[in-house]
Amino acid sequence: MHVKPNHTFEPKIVAFVCTWCTYAGADLAGTARLQYPANTRVVKFPCTGRIDPVFILRAFQKGADGVLVSGCHPGDCHYMAGNFHARRRFAAFRALLDFIGVDLQRLQFSWVSAAEGGKWVEVATELTERVRALGPMREFKELEAQEQWSGAIDSPELQEAYEAVGNI
Amino acid sequence: MSRIGVFVCHCGENISRTVDVERVAAEAARLPGVAYATDYKYMCSDPGQNLLKNAVTEHRLDGIVVAACSPRMHEKTFRNAAKSAGLNPFLCEMANIREHCSWVHEDRDEATAKASDIVAMMVARVKKDKRLVPITVPVTKRSLVIGGGIAGIQAALDIADAGHQVVLVEREPSIGGHMAQLSETFPTLDCSQCIMTPKMVDVANHPNITLHTYSEIEAVDGYIGNFQITVRKKARSVIEEKCTGCGVCSAKCPQKKIPNTFDKNLGTRPAIYVPFPQAVPNTPVIDRANCTWFKTGKCGVCQKVCGPGAINYEQEDQLIVEPVGAIVVATGFELYSITEKPKGSPIKGYGEFGHGTIPDVIDGLTFERLASASGPTGGKILRPSDGKEPKQVVFVQCVGSRAREKGISYCSKICCMYTAKHTMLYKHKIHDGQAYVFFMDARTPGKSYDEFWRRAVEEEEAVYIRGMVSRLYQKGDKVVVMGSDISVGVQVEIEADLVVLATAVQPRAGADTLAQKLGISYDSYHFYSEAHAKLKPVECATAGIYLAGACQGPKDIPDTVSQASAAAAKVMTLFAKDELEREPIVAKVNEKNCVACLYCKKVCPYGAVEEKEIRDRQGNLIRVVAYVNPGVCGGCGTCQASCPSKSVELDGYTDEQIMAMIEAL
Numbered sequence: 001m002h003v004k005p006n007h008t009f010e011p012k013i014v015a016f017v018c019t020w021c022t023y024a025g026a027d028l029a030g031t032a033r034l035q036y037p038a039n040t041r042v043v044k045f046p047c048t049g050r051i052d053p054v055f056i057l058r059a060f061q062k063g064a065d066g067v068l069v070s071g072c073h074p075g076d077c078h079y080m081a082g083n084f085h086a087r088r089r090f091a092a093f094r095a096l097l098d099f100i101g102v103d104l105q106r107l108q109f110s111w112v113s114a115a116e117g118g119k120w121v122e123v124a125t126e127l128t129e130r131v132r133a134l135g136p137m138r139e140f141k142e143l144e145a146q147e148q149w150s151g152a153i154d155s156p157e158l159q160e161a162y163e164a165v166g167n168i
Numbered sequence: 169m170s171r172i173g174v175f176v177c178h179c180g181e182n183i184s185r186t187v188d189v190e191r192v193a194a195e196a197a198r199l200p201g202v203a204y205a206t207d208y209k210y211m212c213s214d215p216g217q218n219l220l221k222n223a224v225t226e227h228r229l230d231g232i233v234v235a236a237c238s239p240r241m242h243e244k245t246f247r248n249a250a251k252s253a254g255l256n257p258f259l260c261e262m263a264n265i266r267e268h269c270s271w272v273h274e275d276r277d278e279a280t281a282k283a284s285d286i287v288a289m290m291v292a293r294v295k296k297d298k299r300l301v302p303i304t305v306p307v308t309k310r311s312l313v314i315g316g317g318i319a320g321i322q323a324a325l326d327i328a329d330a331g332h333q334v335v336l337v338e339r340e341p342s343i344g345g346h347m348a349q350l351s352e353t354f355p356t357l358d359c360s361q362c363i364m365t366p367k368m369v370d371v372a373n374h375p376n377i378t379l380h381t382y383s384e385i386e387a388v389d390g391y392i393g394n395f396q397i398t399v400r401k402k403a404r405s406v407i408e409e410k411c412t413g414c415g416v417c418s419a420k421c422p423q424k425k426i427p428n429t430f431d432k433n434l435g436t437r438p439a440i441y442v443p444f445p446q447a448v449p450n451t452p453v454i455d456r457a458n459c460t461w462f463k464t465g466k467c468g469v470c471q472k473v474c475g476p477g478a479i480n481y482e483q484e485d486q487l488i489v490e491p492v493g494a495i496v497v498a499t500g501f502e503l504y505s506i507t508e509k510p511k512g513s514p515i516k517g518y519g520e521f522g523h524g525t526i527p528d529v530i531d532g533l534t535f536e537r538l539a540s541a542s543g544p545t546g547g548k549i550l551r552p553s554d555g556k557e558p559k560q561v562v563f564v565q566c567v568g569s570r571a572r573e574k575g576i577s578y579c580s581k582i583c584c585m586y587t588a589k590h591t592m593l594y595k596h597k598i599h600d601g602q603a604y605v606f607f608m609d610a611r612t613p614g615k616s617y618d619e620f621w622r623r624a625v626e627e628e629e630a631v632y633i634r635g636m637v638s639r640l641y642q643k644g645d646k647v648v649v650m651g652s653d654i655s656v657g658v659q660v661e662i663e664a665d666l667v668v669l670a671t672a673v674q675p676r677a678g679a680d681t682l683a684q685k686l687g688i689s690y691d692s693y694h695f696y697s698e699a700h701a702k703l704k705p706v707e708c709a710t711a712g713i714y715l716a717g718a719c720q721g722p723k724d725i726p727d728t729v730s731q732a733s734a735a736a737a738k739v740m741t742l743f744a745k746d747e748l749e750r751e752p753i754v755a756k757v758n759e760k761n762c763v764a765c766l767y768c769k770k771v772c773p774y775g776a777v778e779e780k781e782i783r784d785r786q787g788n789l790i791r792v793v794a795y796v797n798p799g800v801c802g803g804c805g806t807c808q809a810s811c812p813s814k815s816v817e818l819d820g821y822t823d824e825q826i827m828a829m830i831e832a833l
Contacts, residue, residue: 012833027238030267038278041285042268043829044239046753046821049771050805055826062833078709079804080689080773089809121272 011065021072028117049082066131177211177236292832317345319498319717326736328376342447351540392712405454410478413450435544558665568672583670591630768807776800
């Protein structure tokens with residue numbers, strides 16, 4: 001029985017999922033009437049391989065407090081190798097997010113197959129709880145406040161390179 | 169200016185119990201671009217669909233969102249309804265407010281809010297939807313079957329009997345596969361050759377079947393309905409058209425001591441040979457690695473004795489290109505080797521079992537050759553080391569199979585039954601002999617299978633010992649088998665004359681290379697993966713390619729034949745139409761932006777990306793861009809996410825559509 005918790009902050013979680021595995025897994029959770037927090041909003045992709053990291057940034061910018069990316073288990077991809085490309089892409093992207101100051105706990109990658117309704121519930125619940133504890137996503141706003149760069153190129157090397165490009 | 173219609177379904181009470189559907193519809197009506205929003209008890213019912221169709225014409229809608237169940241359930245239904253109302257079906261989207269909302273959230277306010285959000289996202293998306301037209305591709309009504317075992321033979325005959333051309337490619341000099349090697353088959357003890365060879369002859373004589381033996385698949389290009397395959401016909405050194413199959417060449421060949429692989433190295437054969445007397449085609453092949461002419465340039469006996477003059481030492485490999493519309497893969501299996509650890513085998517070896525050092529430890533197929541009337545001993549069961557009749561035989565099951573610690577977790581499925589069969593064959597031939605079987609479980613599901621196994625235990629008096637074997641070693645002319653009987657908790661030691669190991673069924677060596685050529689997926693053991701474990705068991709995820717037999721997983725003969733016929737039926741279904749229609753979810757390249765880095769080509773799992781040359785009117789090359797072949801494209805979108813210049817776009821999942829959904833949050 002799902003008891004409605006009394007929270008002041010309800011995080012918004014965006015889930016980018018692949019049609020074949022995780023979307024079907026979430027469907028299965030529904031068919032089995034497994035209950036989980038109502039914070040996730042699912043965006044369906046044909047494959048995790050289609051997910052551009054820009055979408056994740058955009059979701060954070062647009063008010064998501066947490067992002068979940070989930071697809072087929074390695075080796076099970078409907079498109080043979082899409083999820084491997086995704087895995088590699090996100091390994092690099094996570095490092096970048098960390099570098100720009102986004103708390104990596106807000107971004108979760110997982111593999112949920114079409115048969116794993118229970119795992120979908122687990123993943124969605126865990127991420128919701130974790131992000132709830134972290135509070136609203138403020139990193140981008142803070143970054144904006146910190147960012148004082150005027151747009152001027154200050155290093156001589158960059159200046160030189162800039163001029164070289166300008167002259168072409 | 170878009171005019172979107174939103175249709176919220178109650179799904180009886182399935183949705184309306186936890187989602188305030190009227191409120192969802194009312195909120196949807198206030199979304200920008202929404203011209204009409206309503207709710208209805210059963211949207212998918214006839215009246216529900218009519219409501220939708222009428223609304224499309226009445227309110228001149230140019231996009232609709234149906235908020236109901238999962239698109240996996242009814243997307244087709246509503247897209248068809250949209251189509252019959254004159255709307256492009258790809259301008260119809262579903263908001264999943266049942267599986268993803270009402271069924272998983274009990275709080276009415278939360279669920280309603282979430283449902284409204286989902287609807288808003290889909291409304292934003294549908295506004296960016298493009299009219300898409302299903303792609304039609306012509307079908308070449310010829311089929312390729314790879315592998316000439318019982319699976320390939322059955323599939324080829326079925327397709328050919330339906331009136332379509334079949335190209336059958338077999339790697340060995342003869343078709344027949346493993347089934348031709350078997351002595352008798354369970355559970356009826358039919359003689360394998362007797363039921364197999366007529367089918368082999370049918371294949372050779374069938375007017376619709378082109379048979380390429382001693383051939384391998386060199387390359388596969390194209391896509392469903394339009395494959396181009398290149399077959400490498402290896403040089404036999406024998407001209408097939410001239411050879412009469414008289415066999416004089418084999419009889420006169422001075423080189424006679426080459427281990428006969430068909431007989432599992434129990435006998436020998438000459439350098440020019442047919443694998444077995446009933447081979448199809450009955451054309452010999454020169455084993456160049458062992459032929460004196462090819463090694464030293466002297467001999468040439470076969471050429472001298474050949475009446476029709478069919479021997480040609482200068483023959484070269486031929487490359488044949490065949491256009492086909494569908495491919496059945498039936499490459500079969502091989503047994504995990506006990507004599508050598510095969511390259512790339514996931515099994516970590518059985519050092520404690522002697523691993524080929526003891527001559528009287530053999531595998532199941534070797535026993536089949538010993539028991540076969542056409543085998544090297546003429547059907548007498550004689551042990552390989554000294555040709556004596558073995559009076560005590562130990563059969564060991566699950567060697568390699570179901571042994572996670574050794575590297576294979578799956579059950580090889582056929583061993584329980586063939587070991588039971590072996591004990592019977594043994595007992596039928598050596599009446600005073602005793603068969604022991606070390607087993608962990610007996611797994612005999614199948615029609616008349618359990619009865620068969622019981623017969624082996626109860627009537628033929630095979631002694632089944634529940635437990636694993638820990639060690640095998642040679643002691644004089646005996647093989648001592650040490651194991652445990654866990655049902656009574658004692659150590660067992662048997663001095664056996666012959667030990668037969670039921671070794672794991674594995675895919676053919678090179679299964680991975682072929683899969684890469686075909687663009688199909690395989691599991692960690694290199695068994696080919698079906699598109700869906702339950703509902704698409706013979707299809708590959710790659711359209712137009714089907715699976716039959718043990719290349720997909722361990723299978724017995726009845727299962728293999730059933731699957732082969734199923735694959736053939738799928739091919740015939742495909743050939744029933746002149747043109748194929750497929751979802752237009754494919755990637756397109758924006759040629760203006762493309763810088764031809766071809767990163768998309770590197771990541772495309774289907775090999776759908778080609779280089780396209782753009783030329784001016786004089787035919788001068790201006791530049792190169794990427795081009796996605798819509799027939800080959802699977803629609804995963806990996807190219808789009810990887811494109812540094814954002815020049816590829818996947819129809820149905822464009823950046824605009826996805827961004828619109830994210831912005832609607």
